[in-house]
Amino acid sequence: xxxxxxxxxxxxxxxRTVSSTTWTLASAFLVTVAVSAALCALFRSTFDHLSxxxxxxxxxxxxxxxxxxLGQLAMVVFGVLVVGTEYSSGMIxxxxxxxxxxxxxxxxxxxxxxALALIVGMATSFASFFLGQALLGEHRTTIGAENxxxxxxxxxxxxxxxxxFSMAVATMLRSSMLSLGILMPFFFLVSQILASVPKAKTxxxxxxxxxxxxxxxxxxxxxxxSRAPYGPWTGIGIMLLWVVAAIAGGALVLKRRDA
Numbered sequence: 001x002x003x004x005x006x007x008x009x010x011x012x013x014x015x016r017t018v019s020s021t022t023w024t025l026a027s028a029f030l031v032t033v034a035v036s037a038a039l040c041a042l043f044r045s046t047f048d049h050l051s052x053x054x055x056x057x058x059x060x061x062x063x064x065x066x067x068x069x070l071g072q073l074a075m076v077v078f079g080v081l082v083v084g085t086e087y088s089s090g091m092i093x094x095x096x097x098x099x100x101x102x103x104x105x106x107x108x109x110x111x112x113x114x115a116l117a118l119i120v121g122m123a124t125s126f127a128s129f130f131l132g133q134a135l136l137g138e139h140r141t142t143i144g145a146e147n148x149x150x151x152x153x154x155x156x157x158x159x160x161x162x163x164x165f166s167m168a169v170a171t172m173l174r175s176s177m178l179s180l181g182i183l184m185p186f187f188f189l190v191s192q193i194l195a196s197v198p199k200a201k202t203x204x205x206x207x208x209x210x211x212x213x214x215x216x217x218x219x220x221x222x223x224x225x226s227r228a229p230y231g232p233w234t235g236i237g238i239m240l241l242w243v244v245a246a247i248a249g250g251a252l253v254l255k256r257r258d259a
Contacts, residue, residue, distance in 0.1 A: 029123060032067040036067035043063050057219050058219070065129075068155065068159070071159070072159060082167055083170035084170045088176055106250065113164075150215070158213060158239075161239055162212075169182070171249075172249045174257075208243070
């Protein structure tokens with residue numbers, strides 16, 4: 001019977017020795033910070049051209065996370081690769097032979113990868129915020145302002161949950177290509193488009209990314225957007241329900257199907 005510490009060490013070794021997972025985490029950091037910085041500089045230069053409503057509801061904290069839409073895609077790739085690589089390479093059979101307790105195996109994999117995603121997510125969130133505020137100039141806010149620290153910490157939490165959700169979906173689907181083929185269009189296209197359609201946004205605001213991203217807002221109706229019927233922590237709670245459901249589905253598939 002494999003011990004939990006041994007499983008955790010094994011999963012850490014797998015992640016750090018696969019270059020693709022390291023590069024995707026680095027990409028998540030670099031893309032988010034770079035795009036957010038560029039858009040904050042753009043906001044500063046075009047602020048006077050915004051409509052009166054957009055100027056009144058401008059959220060400098062949320063502006064710092066403008067690159068999160070692209071950065072989260074790298075987190076999706078990371079989460080999928082952590083699980084999917086074992087299936088595509090056939091390593092999953094050796095892993096389950098070494099750790100026949102499939103619940104312990106899944107817990108170890110998700111725990112190690114999620115902890116790493118959270119560390120990178122927090123670093124990304126704080127770096128994006130401080131660089132973004134420096135570029136916003138007179139339109140900036142401070143980390144000590146009301147609800148700002150919550151939003152910055154929430155940004156890191158959001159990125160970690162995106163990675164965990166992706167891992168759970170990949171565990172259910174057992175294929176990197178299939179998982180990416182579903183998750184990438186969903187987060188980058190379907191969710192974003194439906195959230196902009198008046199008759200569909202009522203449903204879309206309960207999607208995991210739409211609900212979870214509310215934690216990064218300080219101004220509820222930022223830039224003239226619609227106000228959600230729930231608060232930031234409730235939004236994260238909705239996202240957690242999606243994550244828990246996906247993990248339960250992944251655990252069920254792993255338990256019932258052969259490697």
